[in-house]
Amino acid sequence: MRLLLVEDDPLLGDGLKQGLQAEGYTVDWLTDGAQALHSLLTESFDLVVLDLGLPGMDGIDVLKEIRNKKVVTPVLILTARDAVEDRVDGLDQGADDYLTKPFDLEELCARLRSLLRRSQDRAVPLLEHDDLTMDPAAREVHLGKEKVDLSLKEFVVLRYLLEHKGKVVPRERLEQALYGWDGEVESNALEVHVHKLRKKLGAKIISTVRGVGYRIG
Numbered sequence: 001m002r003l004l005l006v007e008d009d010p011l012l013g014d015g016l017k018q019g020l021q022a023e024g025y026t027v028d029w030l031t032d033g034a035q036a037l038h039s040l041l042t043e044s045f046d047l048v049v050l051d052l053g054l055p056g057m058d059g060i061d062v063l064k065e066i067r068n069k070k071v072v073t074p075v076l077i078l079t080a081r082d083a084v085e086d087r088v089d090g091l092d093q094g095a096d097d098y099l100t101k102p103f104d105l106e107e108l109c110a111r112l113r114s115l116l117r118r119s120q121d122r123a124v125p126l127l128e129h130d131d132l133t134m135d136p137a138a139r140e141v142h143l144g145k146e147k148v149d150l151s152l153k154e155f156v157v158l159r160y161l162l163e164h165k166g167k168v169v170p171r172e173r174l175e176q177a178l179y180g181w182d183g184e185v186e187s188n189a190l191e192v193h194v195h196k197l198r199k200k201l202g203a204k205i206i207s208t209v210r211g212v213g214y215r216i217g
């Protein structure tokens with residue numbers, strides 16, 4: 001699960017990053033609202049923890065923008081502003097939950113688990129290409145009527161390519177989807193996943209665009 005943490009307080013951000021990593025999330029941490037907006041519009045995350053008072057762009061405006069652009073990733077707002085209007089405003093703008101600072105990590109983790117469960121219950125459209133069908137919610141892939149077993153990382157790569165069907169996806173994007181920004185990437189890990197996907201789904205499904213990345217369709 002890849003989580004974007006947006007928090008400009010260095011101490012709190014660092015503590016949260018470590019705590020969430022210990023819970024098993026791949027955590028990318030940003031401290032600036034405008035950067036967060038850019039990342040949310042160009043990359044995929046499973047969850048967002050968003051502070052409201054941020055340099056660059058206010059958290060509420062980031063939220064408004066991504067919901068306008070139809071980004072449906074669940075967002076939990078962190079706020080020191082405990083005024084009722086601020087909470088209502090956040091929920092009106094499309095936040096899924098909020099926590100008022102100070103809070104404890106256990107409560108944050110419990111709320112995130114519940115957000116994830118809710119988002120996975122939401123109807124997610126099937127992704128298709130020729131006779132390949134992916135059901136992201138059920139984590140299932142079929143080739144014609146045959147079910148194909150994929151590892152989690154193979155699934156992540158295939159999903160990202162299908163979500164960007166017809167476009168060349170740079171290899172850095174795929175590596176980020178797999179490992180986050182500062183994760184350890186073994187130099188040929190992506191090639192290995194693509195190789196296995198081709199073995200399971202047919203050599204032609206994924207095209208290599210030399211020096212750039214990969215493409216489906």
Ligand code: CA
Binds near residue numbers: 008051052053054
């Ligand atoms: Ca702040």
